[in-house]
Amino acid sequence: MKKQLSQEQKVDQLIKTFWKNGYLTLSRKYGTYLPEPSPIGNYEVDVVGKKVKKYAIGITLNENDLNDPNLRRKIEFLASRQTRNTNNRVMLFVGVENNLIKRTRGLIKLIPEEIRKFIKVVPHSHQRYN
Numbered sequence: 697m698k699k700q701l702s703q704e705q706k707v708d709q710l711i712k713t714f715w716k717n718g719y720l721t722l723s724r725k726y727g728t729y730l731p732e733p734s735p736i737g738n739y740e741v742d743v744v745g746k747k748v749k750k751y752a753i754g755i756t757l758n759e760n761d762l763n764d765p766n767l768r769r770k771i772e773f774l775a776s777r778q779t780r781n782t783n784n785r786v787m788l789f790v791g792v793e794n795n796l797i798k799r800t801r802g803l804i805k806l807i808p809e810e811i812r813k814f815i816k817v818v819p820h821s822h823q824r825y826n
Contacts, residue, residue: 701793706756706820707742710791713818717789719745719752736777739770743789750784753777756791756820762799772807775814791818 701709704726711721723733723744733744736753743754753774761767777786792800797819804815 701820706791709820710743710754714745718747721745737773752787754789768803775811785814788815789818794819
């Protein structure tokens with residue numbers, strides 16, 4: 697049986713995905729040296745990163761989150777953000793357990809295409825934490 701990842705481990709994996717995509721971490725939850733990200737709108741986020749003049753937001757989801765009827769609104773809101781000065785679109789990385797990927801992608805398919813293209817689903821890996 698696979699051990700559940702802690703919330704901190706999920707955020708760590710999301711940050712590794714940011715790094716692989718060229719983003720520097722500006723703020724993160726459960727960090728020692730970086731500040732916690734400020735809420736965006738009324739929504740908590742786990743990671744905020746920057747690559748040159750592009751920004752990214754990262755959230756992690758669990759089964760309880762997927763049962764929340766407001767989750768689609770949250771994802772749509774976060775994925776439709778733009779930077780203040782340059783109006784560049786912000787990429788949203790959604791970290792999710794492997795067994796929840798299908799449900800997450802099904803939910804994201806309900807979001808309009810012009811917003812959906814700024815959402816990237818990232819599966820959590822249990823490899824290092826067995």
